[in-house]
Amino acid sequence: MNAQNRIKFVFTGSVGAGKTTAIKTISEVDPILTETKASEASVVKRKSTTTVAMDYGEMTLEDGNKLYLYGTPGQRRFDFMCHILTQGALGLVVLINNSYQDPFSELDYFLNLNAAFLQTSAAVIGITHYDESMHPSIDDYYRILEERGDPWPIVHVDARSANDIQILLNILLATLEYA
Amino acid sequence: MTVATDLSEKSFLTIKPIGFNEQERIKFASILNLAERRLDKPWQLTEAAESDFYLLPEHLKLLRGKDNKLTSLPLQKCIFYTNKNTHAGYHELLVDKNKVPSLKALVELFNNLSAAETVLEQKAAETTITNIEIPADGERQTEANYFDPERGFLGILLSNADGIKEYILKTSDADDNIYVDRKNKLYYYNKSLENLEPFFSEYCTPSTHNISEQQLQELISCENLKAGTLRSLLWFGAFISSKGKLIKGHDENAIVRLKRWPDINLPGSRKLIKLAAFMQSNSVDLNTIQQRTHIPVEQIYDFFNACKIIDLIEYSQQIDVHNKQLDDSRRQLYAMIEKRLNASN
Numbered sequence: 034m035n036a037q038n039r040i041k042f043v044f045t046g047s048v049g050a051g052k053t054t055a056i057k058t059i060s061e062v063d064p065i066l067t068e069t070k071a072s073e074a075s076v077v078k079r080k081s082t083t084t085v086a087m088d089y090g091e092m093t094l095e096d097g098n099k100l101y102l103y104g105t106p107g108q109r110r111f112d113f114m115c116h117i118l119t120q121g122a123l124g125l126v127v128l129i130n131n132s133y134q135d136p137f138s139e140l141d142y143f144l145n146l147n148a149a150f151l152q153t154s155a156a157v158i159g160i161t162h163y164d165e166s167m168h169p170s171i172d173d174y175y176r177i178l179e180e181r182g183d184p185w186p187i188v189h190v191d192a193r194s195a196n197d198i199q200i201l202l203n204i205l206l207a208t209l210e211y212a
Numbered sequence: 213m214t215v216a217t218d219l220s221e222k223s224f225l226t227i228k229p230i231g232f233n234e235q236e237r238i239k240f241a242s243i244l245n246l247a248e249r250r251l252d253k254p255w256q257l258t259e260a261a262e263s264d265f266y267l268l269p270e271h272l273k274l275l276r277g278k279d280n281k282l283t284s285l286p287l288q289k290c291i292f293y294t295n296k297n298t299h300a301g302y303h304e305l306l307v308d309k310n311k312v313p314s315l316k317a318l319v320e321l322f323n324n325l326s327a328a329e330t331v332l333e334q335k336a337a338e339t340t341i342t343n344i345e346i347p348a349d350g351e352r353q354t355e356a357n358y359f360d361p362e363r364g365f366l367g368i369l370l371s372n373a374d375g376i377k378e379y380i381l382k383t384s385d386a387d388d389n390i391y392v393d394r395k396n397k398l399y400y401y402n403k404s405l406e407n408l409e410p411f412f413s414e415y416c417t418p419s420t421h422n423i424s425e426q427q428l429q430e431l432i433s434c435e436n437l438k439a440g441t442l443r444s445l446l447w448f449g450a451f452i453s454s455k456g457k458l459i460k461g462h463d464e465n466a467i468v469r470l471k472r473w474p475d476i477n478l479p480g481s482r483k484l485i486k487l488a489a490f491m492q493s494n495s496v497d498l499n500t501i502q503q504r505t506h507i508p509v510e511q512i513y514d515f516f517n518a519c520k521i522i523d524l525i526e527y528s529q530q531i532d533v534h535n536k537q538l539d540d541s542r543r544q545l546y547a548m549i550e551k552r553l554n555a556s557n
Binding site: 040092093094095096098100123167170172178179184186188189199200203204207209210211 | 477
């Protein structure tokens with residue numbers, strides 16, 4: 034089975050939003066992480082290392098098939114990876130770090146980047162670092178989505194919590210089933 | 213039925229034991245007698261049909277809702293015997309294995325109840341209303357079939373009081389404080405919301421104090437208070453208080469849609485993820501939601517009420533069902549993924 038035909042969810046979002054951590058948290062195998070020293074100036078400010086190709090984890094389903102979890106690189110120069118990874122994906126998890134200066138722009142950016150994919154699939158938006166800063170609030174994010182005309186659910190999550198990431202994926206599944 | 217009552221004249225409270233044998237009545241009367249000097253207001257046993265409070269054995273708690281006579285008793289007027297502190301949202305009187313009430317528990321409970329009664333009396337006196345609507349038995353039962361968000365702690369939170377409020381919630385063994393800042397639409401509490409569950413019984417009326425912004429800031433650091441949105445508190449309060457009954461004034465045939473998701477991190481909401489997804493994608497009545505999702509109607513009502521309270525529900529004139537066509541293999545795949553995800557819990 035090639036990457037495009039795999040049963041997979043893709044995690045995308047801003048640098049430092051917790052994509053790598055989220056995959057690590059629920060993957061049943063040691064995830065393959067392609068982190069390296071950050072080079073983009075905006076990224077260096079936020080964290081010392083960042084994903085350059087993709088993150089990869091997996092979960093085994095009861096019929097033996099694997100559910101693959103891919104994380105896209107956060108640096109903008111690797112945006113092309115997003116299009117490659119989302120091909121054939123079931124759905125998209127967008128993670129946004131709420132402690133960043135302009136998280137709305139980040140949300141806007143990643144929804145626009147994946148607009149073609151989201152015409153036929155679904156997304157769920159996870160707001161991380163919400164315990165550090167409740168501003169903007171979840172209500173504020175919903176207002177942004179309303180302006181865009183996007184129906185995606187938003188939930189604040191701790192990327193280190195397996196329970197939170199499972200909830201996020203359960204929401205994505207329910208959205209795929211009904212929306 | 214309307215009766216004229218002047219509440220300000222009441223100098224004692226009456227209590228009527230129901231479902232006790234003679235020996236148990238004597239035990240209760242003895243403890244009440246012993247407690248007399250420590251009670252803020254005198255309490256008298258009565259056999260009259262109407263009483264301020266009704267004392268009931270623990271097992272009758274389970275029969276409420278099944279026995280019409282018991283259902284007609286207002287829950288906020290019922291005191292149940294209990295041999296453990298359950299904090300189940302009822303007024304409970306701790307008794308030992310021989311069904312002898314604890315003197316300390318009786319004094320605390322009865323003083324709390326008389327204080328709450330006094331507040332109610334004062335409110336009634338302030339508004340100079342002397343006519344109280346007492347519903348006939350039939351009306352009272354109908355009343356018990358819907359959820360009235362204006363009652364109890366939730367009703368207080370929904371009122372338009374300004375400023376920062378401290379609410380002191382009482383249990384039989386401790387006080388609990390929660391602070392609400394309406395201006396910033398936040399609440400502050402040092403525990404998880406589940407701990408508020410007993411207080412969201414529709415009849416719990418906390419004592420309320422105004423506090424300044426500076427006092428609030430001091431309390432936040434002293435008591436390690438964590439902030440949450442007022443909307444979350446209201447959602448949770450309505451979800452817990454509903455108890456499977458539809459909110460007052462809602463026509464169950466009305467066509468509704470969920471405008472957006474509530475906070476799925478709130479206690480109780482996680483098991484209703486599919487319901488939220490369905491309600492957001494379809495404009496239908498509540499019965500149709502039940503038929504399509506197979507979720508128990510009581511859970512649908514609790515979820516709907518909570519979402520309605522915080523204005524997440526929109527009404528529509530037309531049914532709009534989004535019939536997503538999923539083939540069996542896709543459905544099976546989703547089911548397998550869900551099973552795998554939830555197996556990790």
